[in-house]
Amino acid sequence: METIYCQGCGIQIQTENPDAAGYTPSSSLEKENILCRRCFRLKHYNEIQDVSITDDDFLQMVSSIRNANGLVVHVIDIFDVNGSLIKSLPRITGDNPIILVGNKLDLLPKSTNRNKLEQWLRSQAKEAGIKVKDVFLISSVKGTGIEELTLQLDKYRENKDVYIVGTTNVGKSTFINRLIKQTTGLKDVITTSYFPGTTLGFIEIPLDEFTSLIDTPGIVNKQQMAHYISEEDLKVITPNKEIKARVYQLNSQQTLFFGGLARIDFIKGDKQSFVCYFSNELSIHRTKLEKADDLYENHLGGLLTPPNAKTLEKLPKLTASTFKISGEKTDIVFPGLGWVSISGVNTTVTAHSPKDVSISIRKSLL
DSSP states (O other): OOOOBOTTTOOBOBSSOTTSTTBOOGGGGGSSSOOOHHHHHHHHHOOOOOOSOOHHHHHHHHHGGGGSOEEEEEEEEGGGHHHHSOTTHHHHHTTOOEEEEEEOGGGSOTTOOHHHHHHHHHHHHHHTTOOOSEEEEOBTTTTBTHHHHHHHHHHHHTTSEEEEEOBTTSSHHHHHHHHHHHHHOOOOOSOOOSSSOOOOSOEEEESSSSOEEEEOOOBOOTTSGGGGSOHHHHHHHSOOSOOOOEEEEEOTTEEEEETTTEEEEEEESSSEEEEEEEOTTSOEEEEEHHHHHHHHHHHBTTTBOSOOHHHHTTOOOEEEEEEEEOSSOEEEEETTTEEEEEOOTTEEEEEEEETTSOOEEEEOOO
């Protein structure tokens, strides 16, 4: 059989093993646009299917970029900067120049100062050891910023290939579909979905006779919440429209639960605002700290939802991290879920998240 690649994810097509990556029934080979069964079900039924490709396989494939000569476009999720900024990027991409693209701008409040946000992203990249040539803010879904980015990419790439790199679920494929539509008028060239790990191989889209735009597999970051919850719960915690800040005036010894996936305890400090930035669909529940453990024990999956039953089967136990805030406006970040902004002096909080979903603090984004 001649070598055929899936039009959706780039994986090599095979007809022998239904449980392996790239499977499609022999009858599908007659079609003009051949999709593996995984992409077919994703495109027509919005269903994701597990495949036998390891995280190491993903990383090894993407690491081949270091031997290439091109421009690297690192797409990150503005709503999940800590979970989607690849700290090992220079090791993966070698000496190739890097442009940082903050996607999902449409999720942030309209009052967000874009210049301040760009500078903030530069500082976050610098802290992570990533030297970037430029920063762009876009919304792949709305098309915001795509035209300017397209023009600048043409300038920065200097007639070389462009590699699109990012963690799973940052919207890379939607971004590339938007770029292709911008330049060719074609729609939905690459499979898009809510779920991590859609692109299984390099997909090359010709830019001209000699160079290509290359979509790469998403790098799996196990610190993100998405890897520990069900598909239904992922839809609940993934914002699809502008997030509305929810403000809680808390006294010390009070707790906020974010569904049942995470919580923050206000241990010590003056009464103050806890400004919460999460999906509008995610319920937030306030209680006294002394009642928090019992509430979690008795109402997880009920009052405290998500998690649903499917998530509960694989969700790790919550672990605690304690932080002392000195007065500078600070975000407590739950990767892939959201963040809480506080600015009290001499404030102590304890944040709880599933084991391996590493909570961090940062200078406030907004």
